[in-house]
Amino acid sequence: MSRLKYVSLGVLVLQTTSLVLTMRYSRTLLGEGPRYLASSAVVSAELLKILTCLLLVFYDHSFSVRALNRVLNEEILNKPMETLKLAIPSGIYTLQNNLLYVALSNLDAATYQVTYQLKILTTALFSVSMLGKRLGLYQWLSLLILMTGIALVQWPTESLGGPSSKPLSAGSQLVGVIAVLIACFSSGFAGVYFEKILKETKQSVWVRNIQLGLFGLVFGLIGVFVYDGERVRESGVFQGYNSLTWTVVALQALGGLVIAAVIKYADNILKGFATSLSIILSTLISYFWLKDFDPTSVFFLGAMLVIAATFLYGYEGKRPAINHSKV
Template sequence: MSTKSNKRLKFGLLLILVLQTTGCVLLLRYSRHRTKDSSKNYLVSTTVVSSEIIKVLTSLIVLLAQTGSLMSCMRLLYKEMILNRQESLKSAVPALSYTVQNNLLFVALSHLDSVTYQVTYQLKILVTAIFSVLMLNKRLSLLQWVSLIMLMAGVVAIQLHDPSAQTKSSERQNDLIGLICVLISCFLSGFTGVYFEKILKKGDQSLWIRNFQLSFISSIIALINALVQDHSTISSLGFFHGYDYLTWTVISIHAFGGFIVAFVMKYADNILKGFATSISIVISTLISFYLLDDFTPQPYFIYGAPMVLAAVILYGYK
């Protein structure tokens, strides 16, 4: 591939990742707050199930295209899912983790504005780095450790509230719920990403087989969670209660987000991903402040946000 073509590819990937990240967060936030009647909202638990099923179908279509026939695809799945069930069970750990994480993502964006969520969620870089050192024996450069310290300082600054600001107790409580959900998501994201990377590198199964295993097990876990958590609502109002075109758009964008990131990491690098995240946060800030009117920056946010953005970019350099 020529240098010019390579630059075009990277620019295209950057644009797609920025649109996916920004669109997913803003649309999810809007979809949860477009009506004051919470009883009309879709169930978070069922959207996670729907997202995982889309991943299963996508992985199945790709595997079908790779094998060339339905019978060949079924034989491959039988071999990898049944005969090689020990490897399949390894995907149960990230499957459970991703299911919990996806539920927390929806809950967090029901309580936090999109900008605070996105910036705080960058704490997952620190968690991922720590698990990479512990589980993959990865060595980090001094510059990367400095960026992680900057990341921590920036996230702490973002969460500090102006003492003189008047905040309702219910809003504070909601902020606390959102923050707890984000922190748990960061921990799960870091652990799951490193664990999944480890089993991918040590095993001989293809990425799409692993994706199918992961999404298939996740869909079962998510379905059980939905039936236990929202059994009465699903029984009375239906599984797809509150769904409309916007709900399906959010689900689809969220489902394909993982595939897009994998594609970016294959043909680009961490630096590009860091820039995409930074650009996405800037765009989300502008849209949230000027269009959605759901974000008013606190004084500490002005200091914390640039630190987080700089840390994300700095971490990509070796």
């Protein structure tokens, strides 16, 4: 069990860091040829997630086609009202996934990673209001530190007399920050809503993810044809796709499954350690490899406060863990 705990956390660090950096690189710094459609990538990720969850259900039932068919009929087709409950979080997650592409098209990976930790605050507030959870003193203190740290990370560098860190891509930091903030609120609400549904029923988490994925596929396809319909008609759904695009799709699709393993095998403090390590790695790679990030002392102070808040939030970690993301 101990080995599985650290393996799952190691995979989470690798998946989180890789997704942010490859998405950032593919959206801004890879300049040859047409850029792929973010809405199309979201749909591809949902489809891959459905196929992966089907395979996991198949595995759980000893690779029996009859058992798989029975589970899908009993848990999805024969319980339409239970399935429809997943439409709300699925629609929000689809919006959130599209917003992350917008955010990383306008923010460097390090700033995005730190700012996105605001989802800890939104998840905590929705947990208190929707699930009746009670937070301890350390947790409320950590949320205050978290907000302070994120405010410092977003502090305008020009006002400090320091050099302005201009990304290599032509993006708007305001657009990126707004996208992250909306994604944080959507993540908090949908995560708590999904947690509530999981606690009310005894369905397999993989079956729930199939239901989420099916709605996500529908909502995603609507998004493709509403926002990118003309481009799709001109050049197809998979325009601009290459090996890096498929890597981003795979990392996004499998992210929720990795988080499921972390929730099962790890605790809040170790999960906070994984988050902190991911932020540090993203910062280093953005600066030394992508070269789209020029850190200031204020950024480092803010990032350290966010990392400290992440650990402090999990300090009273014997409480039931809050589900921060879709699994």
